[in-house]
Amino acid sequence: MLAVVRAPRMQKTEPVCFSIQGEVPEYVMKFLRRKFADIRIMDTTPIPKDSDANDYDEELIRWEDSKLQKDILATMTPGGNLKLLRTTFKMTQRELSKKTGVAVQAISAMERGRAPIGRKMAHKLADALGTSYRNLFW
Secondary structure: OEEEEEEOOOOOOOOEEEEEEOOOOHHHHHHHHHHOOOOEEEEOOOOOOOOOHHHOOOOOOOHHHOHHHHHHHHHOOHHHHHHHHHHHOOOOHHHHHHHHOOOHHHHHHHHOOOOOOOHHHHHHHHHHHOOOHHHHOO
């Protein structure tokens, strides 16, 4: 799949244009669709792993080599990932609290980075969200 995002230049910002190649998880696509109204899915056929990306677009760079990826990883936290996953799946803190048995205040503290998310808690939260606990720590 190739997702291409183009956003108009806003005051004091650079224009946004990037592409994502490969198998993009659906929750990432939901996030991108919410953040960028004009996202376009260019091709749902994955680019063969043994081919050169330059065969498809001369301006493509590997996601792992992109500044955007480095910037995103630098700002990601388990709490931020929890909030992103929870909102992506359209769940309130109260609903997540009921599903997990964890107090709303504790969920709020985890999302704000004021309380750590341990492995057992990550499994409990991920099970309630219907995802892998690893998604909280990437």
